[in-house]
Amino acid sequence: MSSTVDAVPPSRAASPPPTTPPRQRPSYRLGRWDITYSPYLYIAPFFVLFGIFGLFPLLYTAYVSLFDYELLSGTKEFAGLENYRVLMADAQFWNAAYNTVGIFILSTVPQLIVALLLANLLNRQMRARTLLRMGILIPNITSVAAVGIIFALIFADRYGLINWLLGTVGVDPVAWRDNRYASWFAVAFMVDWRWTGYNALIYLGAMQAIPKDLYESASLDGASAWRQFWAITVPLIRPTILFTVIISTIGGFQIFTEPLMYGFGLVRGGADHQFQTLAMYIYERTFTGNAEYGYGSAMSWLLFMMIIIFALINFVLIRRSVKGDEK
Amino acid sequence: MSVIRRRLRTVAVAALAAGVALVSTACSKSDNDGSTGEGGQVKLVLQTFQNFGYDQAIKDFEAAHPDITVEHQKMGELRDFQPKLVQWLAAGSGAGDVVGLEEGVLLGYVQNHDKFTNLLDLGAGELKANFPEWKWNNALTPDGKKLIGLGTDVGGLAMCYRKDLFAQAGLPTDREEVAKRISTWPDYIALGRQFKASGKVKAAWLDSATSLMQPYVMQNSETFFFDKDNKFIGDTNPIIKQTWDLGLQMAADGLTAKAQRWSADWDAAFKNSAFATLPCPAWMTEGVIAQRSGPANAGKWDIARIPGGGGNWGGSYLAIPAQTKHPKEAYLLAKYLTSKEGHLAAFKEAGAMPSDIAGLEDPAFKDKTSDYFSSAPTGQIFGESVKNMKPVFLGAKHQQVWETIFEPQMQAAERGQLSSDAAWKKAVDEARKATS
Incomplete structure (x- = not known):
């Protein structure tokens, strides 16, 4: 540091007065830089990491999707949009898309409604409140694979718990895997078991930020608890609901482990692919058999687009419906 | 005092720098010439999945070949290892000198065999009589000119x-x-x-x-x-x-x-x-x-x-990816592990049933009975x-x-x-x- 200051003077030797101003100037400049640029520096790690692990793979996948690229045989030829053209006519892909959307709707709708009601209950004065609030998060911190194995047992066709219970009340056993909708239900059940508590906690956090005097004045006006819930709570936590809907959409469309474990580890998703999801089909084509990376990349991009579109649709739907007659 | 300290610090920095330089040259040296260090020491990487039961067999192999050291990388389940291996073979680096291939995986590679060394070129032809014909044939290309794997266990x-x-x-x-x-x-x-x-x-x-x-x-x-x-x-x-x-x-x-x-x-x-x-x-x-x-x-x-x-039903093979820098030494290892000794060591350690005919005849395997099965x-x-x-x-x-x-x-x-x-x-x- 001092050596650079020493080196400067010769050129400036003519201007005699103080030695202090030139000394201050660099640090002053540093200070300005600090104010202007530091914030960027502080948030840079996220963007650098996102660039490396998010953006780059995204773009590279788009690039690879334009190739006929098979790892096993080693072919790599530019194919333009051929992969996408094949994809449009791939019945198994659309079957997987149908399953994914079906399981998504079957899991997310009840999940968010139950989470909302659960959060409303937990928002009241009650005993062992913290314990209960923490308790609903427990399913979320258990390993997905473990959840998958246990539920595959519970929903087993012949020796499963549920079919046994149904048998005790004289109901015929359900073909939990052969029947498409039964398998969707079971997978959705697994997802809900894991994620309802998580969403409830997020709603609870939002509810606690609602000023209490709103409820007090509503009570004075004679509004019932139910009315208060729909007219005050739900509209005021709307941003949070939007957030959970979008997060659930992103997660729901990428569902993989639950149906995989449910099918005893086979990516096929049932004899007739009745519960094979998009992520499973992408895995099947990309990482087994011929390792068709080009085709897999094209499917991944299409899935990415579908997630964006569905997230936007949900965003608009929820914003409309939750607004109600407020404002 | 402070002068001495400063000098000490300089010495330390110089020593550290020299050390770093040494280490880095050492590293780059071993990287460049494919880990053939002084005295012709060769390091082989063996990649297997699940449990091939090779711990003892590798020790015996190293004892018999003092110039070769073997790093055994156990890659977990087959479904984890297989996609990685496909990527390494395509990328041209990362795969071991000797890799374990499950039968179904091997069959796929018999059709796309250019990523693997032809074991017949390394002298594997002499081993044919050691294996049941079907086990040998599975690893052979349909024209019979290229062999990509030597049999390990069978089912x-x-x-x-x-x-x-x-x-x-x-x-x-x-x-x-x-x-x-x-x-x-x-x-x-x-x-x-x-x-x-x-x-x-x-x-x-x-x-x-x-x-x-x-x-x-x-x-x-x-x-x-x-x-x-x-x-x-x-x-x-x-x-x-x-x-x-x-x-x-x-x-x-x-x-x-x-x-x-x-x-x-x-x-x-x-x-x-x-x-x-x-x-x-x-x-x-x-x-x-x-x-x-x-x-x-x-x-x-x-x-x-x-x-x-x-x-x-089932069973595996050992193959040598074409990207290896030591095909001869890798072949020695694969040959040893699929010999009678290697098979019996694996049987003892992991219960893997030998595919080597002499191994099947050996009392260590042949006299085996099962308590659970009466x-x-x-x-x-x-x-x-x-x-x-x-x-x-x-x-x-x-x-x-x-x-x-x-x-x-x-x-x-x-x-x-x-x-x-x-x-x-x-x-x-x-x-x-x-x-x-």
């Missing part, structure tokens, strides 16, 4: 049966007697009918119609789903449809438990004694049947020869089945076509989800699509 096939259930139904229980009564598949099915007709047992005869498929076809046909040009012939190979019909007829007659293999119901079916027989490869005895049936059923199982005499002479029974098996051409996508297409469709038909004809048509259509 000799036998018939596991429930002695206690046989007794209840009034059938013989002695394993020799049983083997005689089920020496062919028609005999086996006839005995199943007798078992059921006794009316004294609730259990089914066989776990699933699909269990019949692999052993039956392999004994009765020289090809399976593919001809030697790797063209799909699953729809025209008469033996396949014949086996399909035979299995589903058994299901229709109530002889099968209709349990989907590897499912939770199948697991539970063992505990619930839901079936009396099961074609079982060697690795399935202790690892699958004993585990799932539990200690309560110890001594109730026994093992007899498989109908038709021979069969195999002291059945497993070494002898399984050893014979492997030696008696005829070579069958499987083809690159055999495993995919069987496990992900035909087996699930046959199961669907067995459970009555689809008619046999509809399931067959679906399987054939799907297989054609997957192999076109």
Whole structure:
């Protein structure tokens, strides 16, 4: 540091007065830089990491999707949009898309409604409140694979718990895997078991930020608890609901482990692919058999687009419906 | 004082810098010339999945070859290792000097073999007589000019049966007697009918119609789903449809438990004694049947020869990727590990059944019996089945076509989800699509 200051003077030797101003100037400049640029520096790690692990793979996948690229045989030829053209006519892909959307709707709708009601209950004065609030998060911190194995047992066709219970009340056993909708239900059940508590906690956090005097004045006006819930709570936590809907959409469309474990580890998703999801089909084509990376990349991009579109649709739907007659 | 300290610091920095430089040159040196260090020391990387049982064998190999060190990378489950290996082979780096290939994986690489070294060029031709013909042929390209793998373990096939259930139904229980009564598949099915007709047992005869498929076809046909040009012939190979019909007829007659293999119901079916027989490869005895049936059923199982005499299910190979810098040393390692000594060490350590003929004859393997299975002479029974098996051409996508297409469709038909004809048509259509 001092050596650079020493080196400067010769050129400036003519201007005699103080030695202090030139000394201050660099640090002053540093200070300005600090104010202007530091914030960027502080948030840079996220963007650098996102660039490396998010953006780059995204773009590279788009690039690879334009190739006929098979790892096993080693072919790599530019194919333009051929992969996408094949994809449009791939019945198994659309079957997987149908399953994914079906399981998504079957899991997310009840999940968010139950989470909302659960959060409303937990928002009241009650005993062992913290314990209960923490308790609903427990399913979320258990390993997905473990959840998958246990539920595959519970929903087993012949020796499963549920079919046994149904048998005790004289109901015929359900073909939990052969029947498409039964398998969707079971997978959705697994997802809900894991994620309802998580969403409830997020709603609870939002509810606690609602000023209490709103409820007090509503009570004075004679509004019932139910009315208060729909007219005050739900509209005021709307941003949070939007957030959970979008997060659930992103997660729901990428569902993989639950149906995989449910099918005893086979990516096929049932004899007739009745519960094979998009992520499973992408895995099947990309990482087994011929390792068709080009085709897999094209499917991944299409899935990415579908997630964006569905997230936007949900965003608009929820914003409309939750607004109600407020404002 | 401060001067000394400063000087010390300078010295330390200089020393550190020199050290870093040394280390980095050392590293780059070993990187550049492929880890051939001073004195011709060669480092080999061996990559395997699950448990090949090679810890002791590698130590013995290193003792015999002081100039070679082996780094054994255990890569976990096959499904984790396989996608990585595909990537490393495509990228041209990352794969070990010797890699373990499961049979189904190997078959795929026989068709796309340019990423692997031809072991015949390294002198493997002399080892041919050490292995059963079918085990050797599986790793050979159809023109017979390139060999990409040497056999490690095999899964000799036998018939596991429930002695206690046989007794209840009034059938013989002695394993020799049983083997005689089920020496062919028609005999086996006839005995199943007798078992059921006794009316004294609730259990089914066989776990699933699909269990019949692999052993039956392999004994009765020289090809399976593919001809030697790797063209799909699953729809025209008469033996396949014949086996399909035979299995589903058994299901229709109530002889099968209709349990989907590897499912939770199948697991539970063992505990619930839901079936009396099961074609079982060697690795399935202790690892699958004993585990799932539990200690309560110890001594109730026994093992007899498989109908038709021979069969195999599973097993692996060692191959040398073309990207290795030490093909000669890698071959020495692969050769040792697939020699009699290597096979027996792996058998001792991990229970892997040898594919080496001398190893199968060795008392260490041959005299092996199983306590859980009523002291059945497993070494002898399984050893014979492997030696008696005829070579069958499987083809690159055999495993995919069987496990992900035909087996699930046959199961669907067995459970009555689809008619046999509809399931067959679906399987054939799907297989054609997957192999076109």
